[in-house]
Amino acid sequence: MITKQNKIPSRSLLKQDEASFHYIDSFQSQAVVDGEQNDIQHIAKLLLSSGPAWIDTLMAIRDQLVKLVGLKTSDLHKAKQQELDELKFELGEQLGIFKLYARSENELILGKDDKHLDFRVSLLLDRPNAETTQKKIAITTAVQFNNLFGRIYFVPVKPFHQLIVRRMLKELVRKARG
Template sequence: MARMNKTVIRKTGVPEHSILKDEEASFGYIDSFQSSFSGKEKGNDIIPIAELFSSSGPEWANSLLRIRDKIVKPFGLKTADQITDFSEQPDDTRYELGSQHGIFKLFYKRENEVVLGQDDTHLNVRVSLLLESSGNEVNKILSITTAVKFNNLFGKLYFLPVKPIHQLIVRKSLENIVLQIENNGNEG
């Protein structure tokens, strides 16, 4: 049975051990959210967490993405369909540098962190998923950090209405990931 506890999501600074920390000053926008959880199996490896991230967004976000794609296509911006053809995605998705995962490409990978992203004419986005221990083997902290470099004025203008929606999506995605990890770790 699923746990009924409330997942706590905290807005934080860029984690000290994140790949993005060294580049923090070069971004025009950056945010980071984190949550703690207990996870024995899925919660110890960043790759299953990255896989959960790809499917953890709220359903309403997919509707917004479709609307966004219709609006930006005439301006020459990449749409979700142009970025990836989901029919060509392998069943055994490998997280290798340069591999495509949904709308994001893998830019960096370490034992406890992956950085996904996408570059476009108006802005470049990086999303870090960082898994750290919280005092012992079982308690973990998962941070999702989003960093944006604006390539032009249009990128800054584009991001103004996106920013508050983005933060809602990241918070809900993090909550969904943590709940899935805790529920899977506490079954049977």
């Protein structure tokens, strides 16, 4: 089961900047993943290598539309295994369509900045306590609108965004649980 909140999880690196964002959503798995092999890098690779084909189609349509108004396109492609194996998870590194802005042992902060809005995505493995290897996965999105166009742009994007994140988290948990 997936739950949704409109706040940043308390253990997230994004929490300190929560007041600066205009939009926040956080989708969290209630199912747990277990095992030390499910570290944040492994979970990120699962996320980057998966996703239904209809998401690629939506992103391709979006890219064609935003190109007309001079916004950045996603340069979308599913990460190949070789590319995933070469990831170092260093700050500033491109992870698929995202740039890595921050990291901790259990979290990656990815995102992109553009003239209309900046966004950050937190991929967080939330461990209830240090004595367990069980973790819940949370995907949190935080958006800062840079102008009126950013707010207008996000109106039709928001429902698709929520659908995509919910679907990807469900698939991510399934893959991580084996």
